[in-house]
Amino acid sequence: MRRAAVAIVKLTSCSGCINEFLYTIASYPELLRSVSIVHATEFQDLNTLEDIDVALVEGSVVTQHQEELVKEVRSRARTLIAIGTCATFGGIQAGRVGEDLRKVILASYPNPDFISALPDVKSLDRVVKVDFNLSGCPVNGDALARLLVKVILGGSEVPIAESVCSECKRVGVLCVMVSRGVPCLGPVTLGGCGAICPRFGRGCYGCYGLNTTVVDGERLARFSEVLEKVGMGRGDLEAFLKYFSFSALTKIRVRE
Amino acid sequence: MGARLIPKVGRVVRVVEEAPLVRTYHIRVEDLAEPQPGQFNVLYVKGFGEVVISISNFRYEGASAIAEHTVRTVGAVTSYIQTALNVGSPIGIRGPYGRGWPLKEFEGLDVLVVGGGIGLAPLRPILKHISRYRDRYGRLMLLYGARRPVDMLYKYEYGEYRAIPNSTMLFSIDMPYIGWSDYVGFVTDLIDRVSLDPEATVAYVCGPEVMMKVAASKLVKRGLREDRIFLSLERRCRCGIGVCGTCQLGHLFVCKDGPVFSYQEVKDYLAVGGL
Amino acid sequence: MAAQLTKYFKGGLGDLRALFDAVKNYVSVVVGYRVSGDAVGFGPVESLESLPLGLEDSQAPGAYRLSRGSSGFFRHSHASPKYWLHLPVQEVFTVLEDYAVDIARYDTYSAALFGIKPCDLVSMEVLDRILKNDDSYWSRRSKIELVVVEECTVPGATCFCGSIGTGPSASTGFDIAYARLSNGIIFKYGSEKGLRILEKLELTEVSEEDVAEYERAIARAGELTRYLPPPSEISKSLERSVSDTSFWKEVSSRCVGCTNCNMVCPTCFCTEFVDQIEPSGRAKRVRQWFGCLSHTYGQVAGTHYRPELYMRYRHFVLHKFLFYPKQVGLVGCVGCGRCITWCPVGIDLREVVSKVVSRYGS
Ligand SMILES: Cc1cc2nc3c(=O)[nH]c(=O)nc-3n(C[C@H](O)[C@H](O)[C@H](O)COP(=O)(O)OP(=O)(O)OC[C@H]3O[C@@H](n4cnc5c(N)ncnc54)[C@H](O)[C@@H]3O)c2cc1C
Ligand code: SF4
Ligand code: SF4
Ligand code: SF4
Ligand code: SF4
Ligand code: SF4
Numbered sequence: 001m002r003r004a005a006v007a008i009v010k011l012t013s014c015s016g017c018i019n020e021f022l023y024t025i026a027s028y029p030e031l032l033r034s035v036s037i038v039h040a041t042e043f044q045d046l047n048t049l050e051d052i053d054v055a056l057v058e059g060s061v062v063t064q065h066q067e068e069l070v071k072e073v074r075s076r077a078r079t080l081i082a083i084g085t086c087a088t089f090g091g092i093q094a095g096r097v098g099e100d101l102r103k104v105i106l107a108s109y110p111n112p113d114f115i116s117a118l119p120d121v122k123s124l125d126r127v128v129k130v131d132f133n134l135s136g137c138p139v140n141g142d143a144l145a146r147l148l149v150k151v152i153l154g155g156s157e158v159p160i161a162e163s164v165c166s167e168c169k170r171v172g173v174l175c176v177m178v179s180r181g182v183p184c185l186g187p188v189t190l191g192g193c194g195a196i197c198p199r200f201g202r203g204c205y206g207c208y209g210l211n212t213t214v215v216d217g218e219r220l221a222r223f224s225e226v227l228e229k230v231g232m233g234r235g236d237l238e239a240f241l242k243y244f245s246f247s248a249l250t251k252i253r254v255r256e
Numbered sequence: 257m258g259a260r261l262i263p264k265v266g267r268v269v270r271v272v273e274e275a276p277l278v279r280t281y282h283i284r285v286e287d288l289a290e291p292q293p294g295q296f297n298v299l300y301v302k303g304f305g306e307v308v309i310s311i312s313n314f315r316y317e318g319a320s321a322i323a324e325h326t327v328r329t330v331g332a333v334t335s336y337i338q339t340a341l342n343v344g345s346p347i348g349i350r351g352p353y354g355r356g357w358p359l360k361e362f363e364g365l366d367v368l369v370v371g372g373g374i375g376l377a378p379l380r381p382i383l384k385h386i387s388r389y390r391d392r393y394g395r396l397m398l399l400y401g402a403r404r405p406v407d408m409l410y411k412y413e414y415g416e417y418r419a420i421p422n423s424t425m426l427f428s429i430d431m432p433y434i435g436w437s438d439y440v441g442f443v444t445d446l447i448d449r450v451s452l453d454p455e456a457t458v459a460y461v462c463g464p465e466v467m468m469k470v471a472a473s474k475l476v477k478r479g480l481r482e483d484r485i486f487l488s489l490e491r492r493c494r495c496g497i498g499v500c501g502t503c504q505l506g507h508l509f510v511c512k513d514g515p516v517f518s519y520q521e522v523k524d525y526l527a528v529g530g531l
Numbered sequence: 532m533a534a535q536l537t538k539y540f541k542g543g544l545g546d547l548r549a550l551f552d553a554v555k556n557y558v559s560v561v562v563g564y565r566v567s568g569d570a571v572g573f574g575p576v577e578s579l580e581s582l583p584l585g586l587e588d589s590q591a592p593g594a595y596r597l598s599r600g601s602s603g604f605f606r607h608s609h610a611s612p613k614y615w616l617h618l619p620v621q622e623v624f625t626v627l628e629d630y631a632v633d634i635a636r637y638d639t640y641s642a643a644l645f646g647i648k649p650c651d652l653v654s655m656e657v658l659d660r661i662l663k664n665d666d667s668y669w670s671r672r673s674k675i676e677l678v679v680v681e682e683c684t685v686p687g688a689t690c691f692c693g694s695i696g697t698g699p700s701a702s703t704g705f706d707i708a709y710a711r712l713s714n715g716i717i718f719k720y721g722s723e724k725g726l727r728i729l730e731k732l733e734l735t736e737v738s739e740e741d742v743a744e745y746e747r748a749i750a751r752a753g754e755l756t757r758y759l760p761p762p763s764e765i766s767k768s769l770e771r772s773v774s775d776t777s778f779w780k781e782v783s784s785r786c787v788g789c790t791n792c793n794m795v796c797p798t799c800f801c802t803e804f805v806d807q808i809e810p811s812g813r814a815k816r817v818r819q820w821f822g823c824l825s826h827t828y829g830q831v832a833g834t835h836y837r838p839e840l841y842m843r844y845r846h847f848v849l850h851k852f853l854f855y856p857k858q859v860g861l862v863g864c865v866g867c868g869r870c871i872t873w874c875p876v877g878i879d880l881r882e883v884v885s886k887v888v889s890r891y892g893s
Contacts, residue, residue, distance in 0.1 A: 028809075028810075030809060030810040030811055031810055033810070034810040146807050146808075149303075149808055149809060149810050150303070150304065150808060152810070153303070153340075153808065153810075154336065154339045154340055155301075155303075155304045155332065155335065155336035155339070155340070156332045156335065156336070157332055158305055158331070158332045158333065158806075159332075159827070160803065160805070160825075160827045161825065161826045161827050162790060162821075162822070162825040162826070162827060163787075163788070163789040163790060163825070165789040165790060165791045165794070165875070166789070166790045166794060166820075166821075166822060166825065169609065169619070169790075169791060169794030169795065169820070170619035170620055170794070170819055170820055171619070172570075172572055172609075172610065172614065172619065173570075174569065174570035174608075174609070175595070175609065175791070175873060175875070177593075177875050178593055178594060178595050178872065178873055178875060179570075179595045179596065179597070181594075184875070186789070186875075187787045187789035187791070187875045187876070188787050188789070211788070211826075213788075213826035213827075214787060214788035214825075214826055214840055215787055215788070218784070219784075219785075219786075219787050219840075222784065222785045222876070223785075223787055223876065226593070226875065226876050226877075259634060259666055260664060260665070260666050261623050261624070261667075261816075261818075262623075262624055262632055262634055263632065265630050265631075265632065300816075302626050302630060302808065302812065302814045303626070303806055303807065303808025303809075303812070303814030303815075304806055304808070305804065305806045306804065330832035330833055331832035331833075334832070346630040348626075348630075348632070490831070491829070491831075491836055492828065492829050492830060492831045492836060494802070494803065494804055495802070495804075497664050498664055499662055499664050499665040499668075499800070499802070500801060500802045500803070500804070500818075500821075501661075501800055501801035501802070501823070502801055502803075502821070502823075502828055502829070504846075504850070504854070505836075506849075506854060507853070507854035507855075507857035507858050509858075512664075527774075528773055528774050529842070530836065530837045530838065530839060530841075530842030530845075530846075531773070531842070531845075531846070531849075
């Protein structure tokens with residue numbers, strides 16, 4: 001079998017998803033043998049862009065340069081997979097949207113003059129056509145590997161949109177919210193993590209992003225009342241949503 | 257465990273290009289029971305999943321069965337079928353499943369077949385059946401519509417259909433095309449262009465659900481009995497044998513109670529959106 | 532009256548232990564509610580100590596708490612016999628590189644269910660009928676050789692079995708049932724097999740007084756769980772409500788489609804299939820629980836058969852009270868209240884059904 005040419009593109013992000021991918025690929029030697037990494041933003045000797053079978057893009061678009069880069073990647077890639085919540089929803093850096101950009105830059109960088117950020121933080125699907133969105137902070141390496149194999153073999157995956165709760169119940173985890181009153185965003189969050197947080201007794205904070213196939217602004221507002229009752233204030237909820245579901249918030253109508 | 261969900265492994269022996277993104281796969285498989293017209297098989301492509309596909313033709317060649325499946329590329333599994341399956345490819349197959357078209361019960365009646373697009377696939381065995389047992393039925397009327405002339409299925413067989421004695425074939429396309437001299441408009445409009453003996457006609461309909469609803473209500477207006485109008489319905493089908501639950505339409509499992517239903521059985525359910 | 536007396540025996544906690552041991556000797560594995568950590572699941576139970584006998588659950592819409600206490604009475608948890616009979620995630624088959632299909636095998640053992648609730652018992656009957664073609668389910672179900680039911684003298688706050696007639700006592704389909712009363716445990720048998728096991732225990736005869744007390748306790752529990760009009764009245768009202776879109780939108784307005792209700796419902800059986808493949812070409816097909824409240828459930832290429840959430844919620848309710856009776860001749864809801872307790876937003880099925888009946892009842 002011809003090795004598939006894979007590009008690992010990094011935009012604004014923490015590299016956690018790329019790390020996850022590297023861990024996973026290291027534990028699937030067979031997968032390693034079927035790909036050839038032809039571009040990787042973070043590896044110095046692999047930074048030219050050729051024709052690509054699969055582009056794995058981590059991170060969100062926050063500069064003009066990135067916007068152009070993503071468009072170029074798209075034009076060269078047969079398949080483009082957005083990996084991680086930065087790429088699929090905007091990610092943590094979306095937390096700065098709406099703040100004074102200059103102040104944010106001054107607070108973050110010793111040499112602010114080199115920074116040219118756009119005021120918005122965009123998920124990939126707001127810039128180019130994305131073939132698969134695999135969210136998660138970080139992305140689920142196994143899920144990524146499974147999808148990648150299918151794509152390499154010339155196919156794709158039947159998508160499933162369900163909540164974290166579905167996974168919780170299949171695993172048989174005791175619901176932290178119902179049984180202990182711990183605030184949990186699982187009911188409105190896309191599954192895919194295997195309910196990691198509830199398995200460790202913690203509430204989900206929504207890192208796979210809002211399940212917008214179901215949750216609109218009205219439902220979110222009503223759900224926030226439930227969270228409030230168990231002690232999660234509006235401020236915290238808004239912060240989580242901004243960090244992990246930013247592009248969804250721009251799409252759904254949020255009730256004031 | 258779970259033996260009912262295990263496919264038999266067959267092989268593609270022929271691929272026919274029917275229309276853009278539509279192909280008919282002839283699949284050879286050992287010991288597959290003979291299907292009734294209107295039944296379906298579940299096709300499995302290794303590692304990518306299963307799809308429910310009507311049996312559009314069937315024959316035995318010695319001990320092995322040859323099932324024909326006309327597949328339209330629409331999503332994950334069907335795209336993979338389109339890209340990866342060629343003559344010689346192995347493919348998983350289980351079936352036949354479901355309740356097909358009731359034909360025996362209506363011997364002696366005129367037969368009206370109304371198909372839209374890919375919906376001709378499950379109707380094709382009716383045409384084959386009638387041509388084989390011609391004297392058992394009255395007039396045969398086939399009304400078939402597709403988006404464009406190029407989208408019509410089984411074009412290579414129309415000569416054969418036309419040769420069936422005492423039959424009428426009317427075709428329609430959605431939008432005008434150069435060289436098209438038949439009807440332009442909805443296939444259901446063609447119902448107005450055939451003469452029907454409402455007392456002695458049975459209708460078999462398959463196509464998009466809206467089209468089937470329009471066809472059924474037109475036929476009812478023309479005086480056909482609701483229990484003599486049959487529709488082949490579609491829902492999200494996963495298992496094909498009534499255990500996954502996802503094809504339910506009201507209390508009916510499309511996969512095992514159907515996919516063919518009389519209009520009388522389903523009209524109340526179809527009238528409410530999202531049941 | 533005298534004829535009835537032979538149905539019952541009386542004993543104490545020691546006899547329950549003896550019963551457990553007798554049952555354990557009878558089969559390879561005893562299965563039931565099982566304490567594990569701070570939760571109660573459903574699975575193999577090694578000894579009486581693993582049963583939630585000393586635990587008390589308190590349930591309310593969207594709330595569940597477990598506490599310890601010797602007088603505690605345990606109803607149920609998010610788990611049910613479904614977790615054991617209809618595995619949440621099960622491998623269907625593996626396909627090897629050369630396309631040879633390898634059927635997934637699970638070891639199954641002769642099993643006894645111990646301490647399941649009357650409502651659980653009926654939920655199994657519902658599953659039996661709906662999954663009659665499911666040999667994976669039956670491979671486990673057919674290995675159940677003995678069923679011991681714990682009847683409910685102290686129903687939970689979300690229980691409504693009395694409305695459906697599925698509890699608080701067991702009527703058929705069990706071998707042995709017992710009820711814990713303040714002054715002892717009443718045992719009864721539902722089969723010859725059950726009688727033979729009970730006869731070997733050193734149980735005492737019941738007095739008329741005991742029987743009367745037992746019957747009072749059950750009747751009281753029945754009263755406490757009778758919230759709703761009879762199921763036939765519910766289905767008739769539901770039938771009339773079907774096209775009242777605004778009603779269904781209103782009752783489901785807080786729902787977020789999380790599918791907790793489907794997952795915990797002991798009669799929800801729906802499943803999704805997931806396919807995996809390795810680069811070598813070895814593939815696996817996995818089947819897992821799937822809820823009709825999820826978006827993907829009714830979605831197909833190019834369209835969606837229940838595109839809006841209210842349609843999905845409506846299907847859940849209609850399926851239980853209107854469609855199951857047509858499909859399998861039983862109401863699909865056994866009144867256990869799990870979907871009420873484990874709904875994170877606390878949507879109360881009893882309330883929804885009451886509203887339907889008050890609006891559309893005769
Ligand atoms: C009784 C019956 C007969 C059918 N006969 C034919 C036929 O002869 N030819 C043909 O081309 N198509 C037929 N279909 C439709 C066909 O099953 C779907 O187009 C196909 O499943 C799409 O799968 P996909 O993976 O490409 O799409 P995706 O959207 O990626 O589907 C994912 C999964 O959803 C399910 N699914 C998706 N669409 C449908 C659908 N419309 N109906 C049922 N399940 C669906 C399948 O389980 C599939 O694996 C029939 C459907 C039914 C119910
Ligand atoms: S713990 Fe959270 S994710 Fe799990 S069922 Fe409860 S609410 Fe849902
Ligand atoms: S619908 Fe609710 S109350 Fe009824 S059986 Fe299911 S979980 Fe129990
Ligand atoms: S309520 Fe939904 S998930 Fe439950 S059995 Fe019915 S269709 Fe399946
Ligand atoms: S619903 Fe009835 S039978 Fe079931 S646990 Fe509650 S009281 Fe017992
Ligand atoms: S558990 Fe509650 S919120 Fe979740 S899907 Fe069911 S009714 Fe809706």
